[in-house]
Amino acid sequence: MFMDLPSGRILVTGALGQIGTELVEALRQKHGPEAVIATDLRKAEGCQILDVMNTDEIKKVMVEQHITEIYHLAALLSATGEKNPHLCWDINVTGLENMIAAAKEHGARLFSPSSIAVFGPDCPKVAPQITPLNPTTIYGKTKVVGEQLAVSSGIDMRGIRYPGLISYKAPAGGGTTDYAVEIFHNALENGHYDCFVREDTKLPMMYMDDAIRATIELMDIPFERLSDSRGGYNIAGCSFTAGELVRSIQRHLPDFTCTFNPDIRQQYADSWPEEIDDGIAMNEWRWSPRFNLDRIVDEMITNLESRKNRS
Numbered sequence: 001m002f003m004d005l006p007s008g009r010i011l012v013t014g015a016l017g018q019i020g021t022e023l024v025e026a027l028r029q030k031h032g033p034e035a036v037i038a039t040d041l042r043k044a045e046g047c048q049i050l051d052v053m054n055t056d057e058i059k060k061v062m063v064e065q066h067i068t069e070i071y072h073l074a075a076l077l078s079a080t081g082e083k084n085p086h087l088c089w090d091i092n093v094t095g096l097e098n099m100i101a102a103a104k105e106h107g108a109r110l111f112s113p114s115s116i117a118v119f120g121p122d123c124p125k126v127a128p129q130i131t132p133l134n135p136t137t138i139y140g141k142t143k144v145v146g147e148q149l150a151v152s153s154g155i156d157m158r159g160i161r162y163p164g165l166i167s168y169k170a171p172a173g174g175g176t177t178d179y180a181v182e183i184f185h186n187a188l189e190n191g192h193y194d195c196f197v198r199e200d201t202k203l204p205m206m207y208m209d210d211a212i213r214a215t216i217e218l219m220d221i222p223f224e225r226l227s228d229s230r231g232g233y234n235i236a237g238c239s240f241t242a243g244e245l246v247r248s249i250q251r252h253l254p255d256f257t258c259t260f261n262p263d264i265r266q267q268y269a270d271s272w273p274e275e276i277d278d279g280i281a282m283n284e285w286r287w288s289p290r291f292n293l294d295r296i297v298d299e300m301i302t303n304l305e306s307r308k309n310r311s
């Protein structure tokens with residue numbers, strides 16, 4: 001019951017996506033199932049429909065559900081966004097503006113993810129927190145705007161520049177780092193994967209458990225402790241090449257093979273840094289990752305295998 005929740009309810013948009021699937025679970029564990037309103041374009045068990053372009057519906061949910069905190073995950077990711085640049089701008093920028101306006105009107109706090117896609121080719125290979133942001137992709141540009149809005153909005157709004165996220169519970173949602181998720185499913189099902197980036201492509205990655213923990217830890221920090229980097233904190237998990245990922249998987253599946261046939265997503269990957277300097281997040285809110293490459297691979301293979309055995 002709402003009466004049992006002194007501080008109001010939490011709204012999650014884009015809740016059926018790769019991050020939302022696990023964030024909703026974690027928030028419900030922390031605050032209780034009734035406290036978290038999961039929404040997406042599609043209806044599913046435990047999730048209601050909310051289009052972030054529909055300001056009337058947003059307002060209705062804010063009022064009826066007494067929302068005091070929003071995790072705004074609805075977005076188009078890099079690979080999908082580059083195919084539909086206008087739609088990407090609409091959903092990622094106008095959708096975010098709608099959520100900011102709702103948060104402002106109802107005095108709610110807002111978490112909105114950024115991405116390593118904010119960096120462009122002029123960024124050093126190890127990306128600093130503060131550096132010129134000149135992304136080549138429309139997706140990256142929408143994320144830069146999002147970070148700027150976080151600071152100019154006048155509300156308590158925070159974000160993280162997530163690296164490529166690796167998880168087994170929900171499929172990856174049309175991003176450039178999807179190969180680091182797809183590879184596990186293909187390795188277990190077919191013993192082979194045709195990778196869409198080169199073997200030597202090195203990108204910052206993170207296991208979903210670390211990303212969810214980072215999100216909740218950041219939202220738990222008193223606002224006064226955070227600097228203007230709160231629009232999008234650099235956080236590092238681990239960086240590895242596609243070839244190193246293959247070799248780590250082969251520790252479990254020695255017969256696994258991988259071919260490399262780069263497509264357009266190689267260009268996006270090439271415009272991003274290889275590593276992330278997360279010193280500011282470490283200092284301001286004590287961010288620290290727990291999963292390295294081999295531990296991610298061990299967790300992915302074990303969990304996907306046990307899920308397969310259960311079905």
Ligand SMILES: NC(=O)c1ccc[n+]([C@@H]2O[C@H](COP(=O)([O-])OP(=O)(O)OC[C@H]3O[C@@H](n4cnc5c(N)ncnc54)[C@H](O)[C@@H]3O)[C@@H](O)[C@H]2O)c1
Binds near residue numbers: 172
């Ligand atoms: N997954 C990653 O590796 C990664 C990395 C960096 C940043 N991010 C950011 O994190 C956020 C969530 O990413 P994700 O991986 O969960 O994405 P995803 O594509 O898996 O999920 C996004 C969800 O948003 C929903 N959605 C799309 N348009 C909508 C609309 N108009 N109204 C309501 N819902 C809508 C989709 O149905 C989908 O379920 C995004 O802002 C993304 O840019 C993700």
